[in-house]
Amino acid sequence: MVKHLFTLIWNKKKQNALLLAEMLISFLVLFAVFSLLVYFFRNYKKPMGLDYDDVWVITYSQTNTNTSSDSLVQFYQTVKQNLLSLPQVKSVSLSSANFPFSNSHMQNGIIHNNKNIGSINTFDTEDSYASILNLKLVEGRWFNAADITYKNRPVVINESLRAEFFGTGKAVGELMGDGKEEDKRKIIGVVKDAKMQGEYTNPGYAMYQRVDTGGIKWIGHMLLKVAPGADAAFEAKLYKNLANSMKSANVEIDRLGNKLKSANNFALVPMIVLSIICTFLIVNVALGLFGVLWYNINKRRGEIGLRRAVGASGQSISVQLVTESILLASLAVIIGSFFAIQFPLLNVFDLPAGIYLTALLLAIIFVYVLVLVCSLYPGRQAAAIYPAAALHEE
16 A cells, blocks of 8 residues: 555655655754754753852953053952942952853863863853852862962863863862973862853853953953842942942943843744744645645545445545655655754764754654644545545546
8 A cells, every 4th residue: 555655646746746845844944943942951951050149240341451460450459349348249259251141252272181172161250259159169169369379270160071071080189281281270179060151051161260460451340249139229329339449441230130131032042033934834834735635635536436436435535645645744754864863973063962863853753743633634525525426526
């Protein structure tokens, strides 16, 4: 029977070619959408790893770049003391531009034990940074004043980077990097992974280093931990304090919670665009299936009537039409799966193979369910054709 149905599909190849192409494109778009959905869902299920409530970010233009480093350090100490004198301010830390949910990236590459990782998110921080964001230490310690002098620059890494370089072995106290001994970084602590770019993003590899006096002139952001309930009136007071301390600098104040909403919306844009395209294609496929099956029923009324006259049941007629649609969908799925399986094999976008395989399975199920639903009603219409009426029309 299957061979016979393939023959029928081949005989109407011109009618089926467009429908097959629509199914194939829809399958590939479904695969892309489900890949994004699975990727976002996996990331969303991971712990946040940081606390953004009651954390404000101050962005300011740096106007003291010609001042000596020692003078800048003293200047920022004064600014921070002024901020800490406000009863609502609990803690202050300078931060590089890639603070949480900023949509800014600063990445470095490190070679260690012949393993090269070129996408390590590097954060310039201060001693209070971890407590402001409530980063969880799992090994070692965070920075303190003793780290102002060092032979090898002290760094804190996250669990993902620790696992990549050291596996389950000891990381604290180890030197990380390749090349000259003095260029290596000394690991003093390990923190849990934190989703710095939003709830739907992968934490990735991360490395935290203390702001040194040489780089402080490039810093243009502060993180503040404020008391719960700090309102707009306090924000105005805070702005006035900063304007007095940092004269001629442009100052902006925002909340990390607002930054998180923007980062989440930005991450969802590709999925929304793909979903709209996918919906358009699915509607086309559904209409195409209805149209082709309706056309086939009308063109094959004589054939259907003859089959009913020689004893074929209405159910067998319906099964034949549904099976033809399923076979046509199977051709699209086989061709589409060939292209989709290349993604995990070639490690495209450096995503885990499980994401692609889950998306492939979901796309296959969705296509078959769509084809089954779209072909059931025309199949029932064909089964309801009376032999006498069909043969009389012929």
